[in-house]
Structures are given as structure tokens and as C-alpha cells.
Ligand SMILES: CCCCCCC/C=C/C(=O)SCCNC(=O)CCNC(=O)[C@H](O)C(C)(C)COP(=O)(O)OP(=O)(O)OC[C@H]1O[C@@H](n2cnc3c(N)ncnc32)[C@H](O)[C@@H]1OP(=O)(O)O
């Protein structure tokens with residue numbers, strides 16, 4: 223059971239709202255789902271594995287909230303359509319979409335093949351587009367809504383992650399374009415770009431959190447907590463953010479204050495980890 227932090231927002235902030243959080247079974251997505259439920263929203267938790275999303279929904283029910291866990295892959299357009307129909311038959315509407323699901327692997331660009339590049343683009347750009355378009359078609363063109371994309375700090379690229387830098391940059395420009403085109407339907411769209419945040423997901427990488435911090439440009443010297451990101455997502459998604467659209471907010475411990483590149487250090491650390499493992503891919 224997750225240790226719930228002190229509540230920051232009013233318990234009725236999201237009263238009568240229905241929110242869908244992709245990747246809501248772990249990390250920042252789970253923290254967002256739990257806090258949104260504590261603010262009164264009915265929550266749909268989406269992810270590929272059923273266990274983590276069921277666990278999150280059960281935690282919400284345990285404190286008296288309402289939640290529905292639906293398994294699905296954001297890359298699968300047919301499944302997304304089914305998910306939207308299930309939400310319609312259960313709750314009748316969808317007010318908030320948090321496009322949080324995503325992930326990538328670390329690799330020097332020189333060693334990345336086309337399939338690997340496309341895999342990460344599909345997971346982080348095309349998946350978010352498909353979710354957003356389906357939410358708008360099924361619900362938000364009708365009654366408005368708010369979409370928050372979780373991206374990453376890629377202001378000056380991201381060494382070792384050319385695929386995800388391209389995908390997240392694509393999400394940013396997609397979000398800004400949609401914010402302009404869809405304002406007339408009452409749809410707001412924004413991005414939250416986390417710096418390095420302590421989550422289960424960081425376990426996928428071959429270096430320790432301490433090594434991440436050394437390579438990182440964060441001036442605070444410590445990682446973010448999932449609640450730092452959840453709080454910002456909720457602000458933007460809720461009526462508190464009703465005059466904000468088309469924005470990207472960096473929640474990054476000052477990582478973007480200075481743009482010193484860590485290119486050599488990053489590649490060296492990754493290549494070292496790869497040699498240590500003796501395999502072709504940099505896997506955790
Ligand atoms: C200085 C600090 C910087 C901080 C940086 C930002 C920190 C970000 C942190 C986070 O995002 S935490 C969230 C963490 N979660 C993840 O990142 C998820 C981990 N990754 C995955 O689950 C998977 O890698 C994936 C991205 C979802 C892809 O999985 P999928 O099952 O769709 O593809 P695969 O069949 O495994 O692979 C397809 C294709 O992709 C290439 N490839 C895959 N893995 C690697 C690898 N480790 N190295 C190189 N290439 C890889 C490859 O072409 C694969 O095809 P095949 O070779 O298998 O035919």
C-alpha cells in the first residue's frame with residue numbers, strides 16, 4: 223500500500239470529474255492517479271500489465287474513491303477505441319487525460335538502429351497522439367477537457383537518448399498546435415517535463431541513481447519525488463489551471479538553468495556499463 227503524502231489540494235477540487243491516467247500503475251502516473259482520486263475524481267488507470275493497475279485501483283477504492291483499471295497498450299489504436307467505449311459505458315464522459323505512459327532505453331545514437339528509433343517514437347509520440355485524438359473524438363470535442371502530457375527535459379537534446387528527445391520534442395509541438403486548434407472546443411493541453419525523479423522506472427537503467435545525479439545538470443543535488451510531478455499535473459489538469467494552455471513546465475530541480483552538456487560523461491558511463499555486462503544492448 224502506498225504511503226499517501228499530506229494532501230495538497232482541496233478534497234473537492236476534481237469533484238464530478240473523470241480522469242484517465244496512462245501508466246497509472248507505477249511511478250508518477252500512480253502518484254497522480256491517487257492524488258486525483260483524493261481530490262474527488264473518478265479514475266481510469268491504464269497500463270499493459272494488469273497487476274499494477276489493479277493494485278492502484280484497489281488503493282483508491284480502499285480510501286473510498288472510485289476507480290476502473292483497464293489494461294491496454296497506447297500503441298494499439300483498436301484497443302484504445304475499446305478503452306474509450308468502456309469509459310463511456312461506465313462513466314459516460316472523460317474530462318481529463320494524463321498521457322504519462324512512456325519509456326525508452328539508453329544508447330549512443332551511433333549504435334541505434336532504425337527499428338529501435340521507431341520503437342521509441344511509437345511509444346512516446348504516436349501512443350500519446352492516439353490517446354489524445356481518441357479522447358477528443360469520443361468525449362472532449364463534445365464537452366471540453368484537459369490533457370497533460372508527461373515529457374522529459376530535452377530543451378537542448380538529451381545525450382544517449384536521441385529517440386526519446388525526438389519523440390518528446392514532437393509531443394511538445396503537437397501539444398502546442400492542438401492547444402491552438404482545439405481551444406474553441408474548450409480543450410486545454412499542456413506538458414509537464416520532469417527532471418530525474420525517483421521511480422520504479424529508473425530501475426531499467428544500467429547505472430545507479432547516484433550516478434544519474436552526477437551526470438545530471440540538476441542544481442539542487444537531489445532527485446525529484448513523484449509527488450512533485452503529480453502536484454503540477456493536477457494543477458494544470460484542474461480548474462486551478464483554467465487559464466493555462468499550450469505551456470510546457472519543467473519540474474527539474476533547476477536542470478535547465480544551465481545547459482552544460484554531459485555528452486562525453488554520459489556516453490562513457492553507458493559504454494562502461496555495456497562492457498561490464500558483456501552484451502550487445504545496454505539492458506538493465
Ligand atoms: C543525465 C540524466 C538523464 C535522465 C534521462 C531521462 C530519464 C528517464 C527516465 C525514465 O523515463 S524512467 C521510465 C522508465 N521506463 C522505461 O524507460 C521503460 C523501459 N524500456 C522499455 O520498456 C522498452 O525498452 C521499450 C522502450 C518500451 C521498448 O520495448 P518493446 O517491447 O516495444 O520493444 P523491444 O521488442 O524490446 O525492442 C524493439 C527494438 O528496439 C531496439 N531496442 C530495444 N531495447 C534496446 C536496448 N536496450 N538497446 C538497444 N536497442 C534496443 C531494438 O532495435 C529492438 O529490436 P530487436 O533488436 O529486439 O529486434
Ligand SMILES: NC(=O)C1=CN([C@@H]2O[C@H](COP(=O)(O)OP(=O)(O)OC[C@H]3O[C@@H](n4cnc5c(N)ncnc54)[C@H](OP(=O)(O)O)[C@@H]3O)[C@@H](O)[C@H]2O)C=CC1
Pocket residue numbers: 244245246247248249250251268269270271272274294295296297322323324325326345349372373374375415416417418419420421422423424
Ligand atoms: N523517472 C524519471 O526520472 C523520468 C521519467 N520520464 C517519463 O515520465 C513518464 C513516467 O515515468 P516513471 O513514472 O518514471 O515510469 P514508470 O516506468 O514507473 O512508469 C511508466 C508506466 O507506463 C506504462 N507504460 C509504458 N509503456 C506503455 C504502453 N505502451 N502502453 C501502456 N502503458 C505503458 C508502464 O506500465 P506497463 O509496463 O504495465 O505498461 C508503467 O506503469 C514516462 O513517460 C517516463 O519516460 C521523463 C523524464 C524523467
